[in-house]
Amino acid sequence: MRMENGGKAVRYECTRCGACCRWAGDVCIETDEIHEISRFLNMDEQVFIDTCCRLRANRRGLSIRDAEDGACMMLTKDGCRINPVKPRQCRDFPNKWNFPGWRDLCRAREVGEEREA
Ligand code: SF4
Numbered sequence: 831m832r833m834e835n836g837g838k839a840v841r842y843e844c845t846r847c848g849a850c851c852r853w854a855g856d857v858c859i860e861t862d863e864i865h866e867i868s869r870f871l872n873m874d875e876q877v878f879i880d881t882c883c884r885l886r887a888n889r890r891g892l893s894i895r896d897a898e899d900g901a902c903m904m905l906t907k908d909g910c911r912i913n914p915v916k917p918r919q920c921r922d923f924p925n926k927w928n929f930p931g932w933r934d935l936c937r938a939r940e941v942g943e944e945r946e947a
């Protein structure tokens with residue numbers, strides 16, 4: 831949950847702007863997440879895999895499918911349809927992983943400095 835920012839360790843809180851749900855690329859989903867999400871959606875696991883998942887670009891696992899406009903198919907006008915059980919990749923951005931220039935695209939707000947454990 832830490833980011834270096836001008837030498838400070840900063841924690842960010844998502845404002846649910848939805849921008850990262852519209853970026854191109856995989857929304858990686860792991861086996862335990864498939865169980866949890868299909869249960870949350872009250873869907874049979876295989877039906878969920880068949881209708882909501884696709885192979886990742888590197889073919890080494892599954893991703894949530896894209897909608898026709900390129901956004902994640904779980905994105906609705908009210909936000910993420912599976913927010914309480916969204917994949918780790920979604921939960922961990924931007925505090926646990928990010929990329930150069932992410933701050934120009936993400937509207938997460940700074941919520942304070944992380945303390946060393
Ligand atoms: S699963 Fe939810 S949070 Fe993750 S990209 Fe899709 S809509 Fe966004």
Ligand code: SF4
Nearest residue numbers: 844847848850936938
């Ligand atoms: S993580 Fe950032 S880009 Fe994604 S929804 Fe939250 S504020 Fe928006």
